[in-house]
Amino acid sequence: MFKSKVRSYLVDGLTEEKAQAMVASLRGLNDVEGVDVSVSRSTVRVKSRRDLEDQVKLACNVAGVKYRTKVL
Numbered sequence: 001m002f003k004s005k006v007r008s009y010l011v012d013g014l015t016e017e018k019a020q021a022m023v024a025s026l027r028g029l030n031d032v033e034g035v036d037v038s039v040s041r042s043t044v045r046v047k048s049r050r051d052l053e054d055q056v057k058l059a060c061n062v063a064g065v066k067y068r069t070k071v072l
Contacts, residue, residue, distance in 0.1 A: 002049045004033055008071035009044045009056050018063040025059035026052075043071065 014022075019037040022044060026035045034047035044059075046052055053070055060067040 004047055004049050006034075006045050006047045007051060007053075009046070009053070010068040010071055011042055011044055011060055012066040012068055014039050014042050014065050018065050021063035022059050022065070025062050026055065029055055031055075042068075 016039055019039050022037050023035050026032050031048045032046060036045040044056060057067045
């Protein structure tokens, strides 16, 4: 089995309301074990067993923010 890992993503245009929409979108996924969004850092941290970059991009579209990159 794969071990869960926290992956970070950088987004632009994040506000408190948009952060809540991101969290709601990502928590609805079965693979997600935890979500942390920091408005001040413009980051989204997702704990999961696999990389969810495509799902984060989709959540960005839903929330109205711009996906920038995955933070290594």
